[in-house]
Amino acid sequence: MRISLFVTCYNDLLFPETGKAVVAILERLGHEVDFPIAQTCCGQMHYNTGYQSDALTLMRRFVSVFREAEVVCVPSSSCVAMMRDHYLKLAAQASTPGLEADVKTLLPRIYEFSELLTDKLGVEDIGAFFPHEVVLHVSCHALRSLRLGDKPARLLRKVRGLTLVEPADGEDCCGFGGTFSVKNADVSAAILAAKIQGLLATGAEVCTAVDNSCLMHIGGALQRQRTAMRTLHLAEILATSQ
């Protein structure tokens, strides 16, 4: 299968290792990966902050870049949520001929990374080896918007050597929320403090998730507090081998 990677704007700049891991996994599974260089951003940050017209421009770019893709892989549940929850509405509001139809036909071909593996490609065991205790942070968009359920956990359970542990209040938000963490930095920090407590209580060495945005937030506090826990995107765990 030819899979087009939408790496997302922040992974591109801040977390290139996640993108590389996704490429490695998909190629290991025998698929051809394509990275359309004209891609930039899904528009989530602008949309969620109230800048819908800028979000629309970014959506137009996304749609024109990926219109012909067979399958699009996105290693970020919040970006996929942006597309699934808001693209159709945004397209309907714009008076661009054909845009709504393009969005309609493109959306079913867009997969969040763990979803792509379990649902589209039908694999759970990718032969990864990661001999560490890992706690999975369930991001809000994965949980409530994409309803990924146990898909990420199923993938992790197949990783050799890996022990998966459950945090208390695992379904609570980490307090990132994009520009929320900037505009309401104090409240965001308070939410994060509660989250970190639950994660650290597990004694795990690594905190993983399907979103680097949450992980950047959680990791920022883990690092600041000099804890013995680090963050790693799910793809980077799955890309390991013996």
Add this chain to the structure above:
Amino acid sequence: MSVRVGLAGTAPGFPEAAKTLLSNTQLRHNLRHATNVIRKKRERVVAEMPDWQDLRNTAHEIKNHVLRHLDTYLEQFEMACVRAGGHVHWARDADEANRIIVGLIQERGHKEVIKVKTMTSDEIQLNTALQSAGITPYETDLADLIVQLGGDQPSHIVVPALHRNRMEIRKLFLEKMGLESLGDRPEDLTEAARQYLRERFLRVKTGISGANFAIAETGSICVVESEGNARMCTTLPEMLITLVGIEKIIPKFRDLEVFLQLLPRSATGERMNPYNSIWTGVTPGSGPQAFHVVLLDNGRTKILTDRESRATLDCIRCGACLNACPVYRQTGGHAYGSIYSGPIGAILTPQLQSMEHSQTLPYASSLCGACYEVCPVKIDIPEILLRLRNRIVSNGDAPLSERIAMKSAAVALSGPRLLRIAHAAARLGQIPFKKGGAIRSLPGMLAGWTEVRDLSAIPKQSFRDWWKERERAKAK
């Protein structure tokens, strides 16, 4: 006409108010305890309902249906209520509602009123209006009594005094009720409230209530409660005045079969709350012999004009979204500067009062979606928050620094060429702030972020540069 929501007009913005409240560890301890208790109870009793989602769907459809035909349903309600011996008044705003209510009480020469917990009366600041007319209002809900005696503001829609612990309440009661001694067990405090209010229940001749539901078909009012104080206030006085927001209408009596299942489980985590009172007009020989309904607009018709955010009016004030909200759970209700707090407050207050003082409220959410998931009438609160954020930006009311940042980001993301330049600029820009592999302190908008969190430093090579390099290597 001027729309007013409690004291929200003078409240500070959410981030500032929140910052102050976050340093109140007692408050945060109480909050965590209270919201955890209700959340767990709610989860348990919702889980035993096989048809919970079906009930939510029906409630959602009924509420939306009512809003589409609100004019007809209000007229129907009025007709039925009047037929049953009630009087119906219409108030455009808080001042008009207060004028009507004060007038009715003065007409009878009454000097005191007993009140059932009603958010709507807090919204119009009825107690202030009563007091300035020489009428003494007695709040009779235990939590409202605590709030009233403390000269305080409610911090939760359902349990307004959850920011107070037993020792604080004991001190307050000792002082304000003129008691010699008082224990500090919740039982003792509840008993004190019973004693304090019983004489007033039997004496006071005007009762004031809100309504959980107003039934168009029959002109009936339904009040949902736990303590029995609502039954007291709506049964014993000579005159009863019920203040009803116009969105509280449900079409038919039988629709109660939906809402009376959703509300208690969502609000207090009970299968059914101890008491529901449903009455219609005046019944000879039982209950108040004079009954007045005041239908209140106070900004609601304005909310109705926006199809996209109209569903805000579907709210049945259960408070489940507060208990589920990670933001509310940290700050409590006072940060919202309005009697309507939590996620529902973040969308209701700014719409009621023309956004003037509440520009920060639609941003008081991480958009985690927990509110929508627990909402018994399926109000898509995150969607409405986004709608309101967009309205703030479109009106040009967003902070300048934010507008510049967003515009710059939009330009940088407008294509791969500019993006690479922006990447390079960001990499250069971080140099003064980089310490090892992390950024520990940033100025300006990001200062709050780096106060308690590191930012990962930008790696030398972006993904796209790596990809290009790889493609070039492959091509060779």
Add this chain to the structure above:
Amino acid sequence: MTRSSREQILNEIRRATGGPSNQQEVEYAGIRREYRLAGTLNPRARLKMFLDRLNDYNAGTVVCEPDRVAEHIASTLTSRGKQRIIVPAGFPRQWLPAGFEFIDGAGLNYRELDRSDGVLTQCSLAVAFTGTIILQDQAPGEGARALTLVPDYHLCIVDEARIVETVPEAVRALEDSKTVAITTISGPSATADIEMTRIKGVHGPRTLDVIIIGAVPRADT
């Protein structure tokens, strides 16, 4: 002349919604109602559920045969130490045991109600799923609303035949008398306003006992 507030509000609504529509009834009838309307339990299981839920609310419960109601009223009142009991009009006289002072509830003022030891009533309906009893204002054996409110103790006699399983069944059974004032009671009055600690008994009766007339559950069930 300025328009009345009523007119202004209605006009604002019509401006927002596009005005009255002749589709209202059709639309209402089309509202999806896929929730549970009726229960599925047999009478014995329904009774057991009702008892469980009442006990959850800390209400006292007992089930008895029809010919032993007076006896159980007597033992319940004795165990609670209640002597002067208000009884509404229409309450079956044959159920009143000797040795207590039963006061006719009609015409009593609130202070008189307040001075009684408690009230003894029947109910119109009961809901097993929520442990609720439903009283209709001034119905025979149920009395005016204040009767079951002001006294500190309420003993309610429930005929098993009046127990339905679900809330919708109860609401629909009330359809024909829907303009009669209704009080639904689920356990004694309660509050959790102080530190979320549930306290039984605030302003309404602090103690609720329920005697159910029906098939006494066998010990083996």
